Structure formats: structure tokens, C-alpha cells
Amino acid sequence: MxxxxxxxxxxxxxxxxxxxxxxxxxxxxxxxxxxxxxxxxxxxxxxxxxxxxxxxxxxxxxxxxxxxxxxxxxxxxxxxxxxxxxxxxxxxxxxxxxxxxxxxxxxxxxxxxxxxxxxxxxxxVLPSAWQQRVKMGARQPYRRFLGSVRHGEDDQxxxxxxxxxxxxxxxxxxxxxxxxxxxxxxxxxxxxxxxxxxxxxxxGVDVAGLDTEVRRANDSLGLVEAELLRRINERLPRAGRTPELTRRIKGTFVPEALAGAAPSEPFVLPVQHAGWVQERSAEMVASLRAAPFDVVGDLDDLLAGAPREGRTPGDATDDELLAAAREVLHRLGHDGADSLDTALDLVAGDLVRRFSAG
Structure with a gap:
């Protein structure tokens, strides 16, 4: 035992x-x-x-x-x-x-x-959670996701x-x-x-001397790459979106073909959502302070900070998305595309051919 x-x-x-x-x-x-x-x-x-x-x-x-x-x-x-x-x-x-x-x-x-x-x-958490969902096949735009989280309450x-x-x-x-x-x-x-x-x-384990250097490739996406993936998801047929296809896109396509296809630019929480996020954070922290559980760290670090200036994925321009899509196509071994629609169709078609059979 x-x-x-x-x-x-x-x-x-x-x-x-x-x-x-x-x-x-x-x-x-x-x-x-x-x-x-x-x-x-x-x-x-x-x-x-x-x-x-x-x-x-x-x-x-x-x-x-x-x-x-x-x-x-x-x-x-x-x-x-x-x-x-x-x-x-x-x-x-x-x-x-x-x-x-x-x-x-x-x-x-x-x-x-x-x-x-x-x-x-x-x-x-919110920007990161939306990005993770897009990697798993979500089509919902970032701002719409934030709105659904705000109004969905506990059944969301x-x-x-x-x-x-x-x-x-x-x-x-x-x-x-x-x-x-x-x-x-x-x-x-x-x-x-x-x-x-x-x-x-x-x-209660001694970790002295153990290497903590990050070795896995960082497949975190900037706002242009994340929005590009969301739009690719829109081109993939829902009926063919198997768990295996999702695993292969997340585990192979994202780190090997998509990550780094555009200049790195993190995206922010829009100012209009800052108020309710701060309010919900404060409510959770107050509840945690009253609970008897063992806390390691400072609960104040769970309070959402002030909003930062910056863009969101919906602000990515068609020119930015097309440039990133062309880079992805190049990495996949294809020639460029004349338009964003053509590029999205080419990438989606390539993913289906590569990964649908498992």
C-alpha cells in the first residue's frame, strides 16, 4: 500500500x-x-x-x-x-x-x-484557454468566447x-x-x-539537482497564428473532425507547421471585459480565503490585473493572415496562394489528406 x-x-x-x-x-x-x-x-x-x-x-x-x-x-x-x-x-x-x-x-x-x-x-487563463480550444478545433471567435464565458455562468x-x-x-x-x-x-x-x-x-519530495529547463518546443501561438488556425477550423468539415484528427493537428501541425509562421504577438484581454473578470476573480479569492484548505503561495496572485494595451486575434488583418498561411503552405511543401480564401482551403485540404486516416 x-x-x-x-x-x-x-x-x-x-x-x-x-x-x-x-x-x-x-x-x-x-x-x-x-x-x-x-x-x-x-x-x-x-x-x-x-x-x-x-x-x-x-x-x-x-x-x-x-x-x-x-x-x-x-x-x-x-x-x-x-x-x-x-x-x-x-x-x-x-x-x-x-x-x-x-x-x-x-x-x-x-x-x-x-x-x-x-x-x-x-x-x-482566458486568452490561453481560448487558444487551447482553437487547437482542439473550436471555431468561436475570441471576443465571442469571452462573452459566452461571461454570461454562461456555472453551466458553461x-x-x-x-x-x-x-x-x-x-x-x-x-x-x-x-x-x-x-x-x-x-x-x-x-x-x-x-x-x-x-x-x-x-x-514532500526532494527535487534538488533536477533539471528544470524547458525542453518541449513552445507551441504557444501569437494572435495571427491563433486566428489563422481558427479560420482553418472553419474550413474543416465537422463530420470529419475525429479525436485522432484533432490530436494530430494539435500535436504535429501546430508545433511543426503553424507555430512561428507569423511574428510573435501575444493577445490581451479586451478592456471591455476587464471589469467582470476582475469582479469574478475577487469573488473566487474571497471564497478561497474563507476555506480551510492548505494554500501554497499568495491568493492575491489570483486577482486579475489591470487590462494591458494590445490587439486581439480578431484584429489580425487579411494581409497578415495570408502571409502566415503562405509560410504554413511552404512548410507543408506547397506553393503560395493568391488569396486568403485559397490559402485556407489549401491548408485545410492538406490536413484532411494527411491526418484523417489516422
């Missing part, structure tokens, strides 16, 4: 990829130091989360072995005498009953169960992944408050490894 089981449930866009990359890179060293990550890699934890959550669209595509991912995690934890860590942001959106069942199953194979939530301020998908107090309540059922941990993502300008060190403190 494991000594302690740590379940890191998100939130999305809170440094989860950074942490998971480091945890899996140092899988062997962490094991030697008493912390086991069950499974062979990040996908095992994703499939485990899909099973726990009941993600039917994903489950229908999994092999029999993948369908058994959560059970294999539990079995490995039960055979380990040290600490165990399972991490995937899709756990955040797990229904209440399924979350309780998962905690109970972990309690059967570990002496203590701990839940870890990492969180970042909404002002930084964004909040199921980002309502930090609600996520903590869902995953703290029957757990002592000191075993529910909120790790605040440091503000911009903090040392890059501060989140890594805060998380290590919660896990």
Missing part, C-alpha cells in the same frame, strides 16, 4: 504541462526519491482521467488496455510503499459522484489521499475547469482540509521554477 496518494486535478492552463513534463522527465529520479508516477507516460494519466470522468467521446476510441488505465494506476499504487502522484487536468471536470468514487478507490490503496489543485489568475464548460472553489469542494469530499492543497501559480516575472518548487513542497 502506498504511504500517500496525491491526485493533481488541474486546473487547466495553470502550468500543468510544465509540471507534467518535469515529473515525467524525472520519473526515475523521483521514484528513487520515493515518489512514483504510475504508468508509462502522460497519456496513461489522461486515459485514467477519461475513465474516471466518463469521457465517452474519448472512451469510445480507447483500446481495452487503455480502458483499464485507472485500475492499473490503482494496482501500481497498491504495490508501492512510498508516495504516488497522478496528474491530469481533465480530473477537474469530473462529476461529483465519480470524484467521490475515485477518492474512495485511492483510499483503498494508500494510507492518505491528498488532492492538489494548481490555479492561475483569470486574466491570464470553461467554469467547470476554472471555478477553483467549486473544484476544491468537489474533490475534498471526506478529506481532512489539510490534505487538500491549492498551489497558486506565481505572477509574471517570478522565477520560472517557482511553481515546480511550490509543488514539490506539497508533495
Amino acid at each position: 502506498a504511504r500517500r496518494a496525491f491526485l493533481h486535478v488541474g486546473t487547466a492552463k495553470s502550468g500543468t504541462s510544465y509540471l507534467q513534463d518535469l515529473w515525467w522527465r524525472h520519473h526515475d529520479e523521483l521514484r528513487d526519491r520515493g515518489l512514483l508516477l504510475p504508468g508509462a507516460g502522460r497519456r496513461d494519466h489522461f486515459t485514467a482521467a477519461a475513465v474516471v470522468k466518463g469521457m465517452s467521446a474519448v472512451l469510445d476510441t480507447l483500446s481495452d488496455r487503455e480502458q483499464d488505465a485507472w485500475r492499473r494506476v490503482l494496482d501500481e499504487a497498491g504495490d508501492w510503499s512510498g508516495d504516488v502522484l497522478v496528474s491530469n487536468e481533465h480530473f477537474a471536470d469530473t462529476p461529483d459522484r465519480a470524484a467521490r468514487r475515485a477518492l474512495s478507490e485511492l483510499a483503498a490503496v494508500a494510507g492518505e489521499v491528498h488532492v492538489v489543485v494548481t490555479a492561475r489568475d483569470l486574466g491570464r 464548460k470553461f467554469w467547470r475547469y476554472q471555478d477553483v472553489p467549486a473544484i476544491l469542494r468537489r474533490w475534498s469530499a471526506d478529506l481532512p482540509a489539510d490534505r487538500v492543497h491549492l498551489v497558486v501559480v506565481p505572477p509574471s516575472g517570478a522565477p520560472r521554477d517557482e511553481l515546480w518548487r511550490r509543488s514539490a513542497a506539497v508533495l
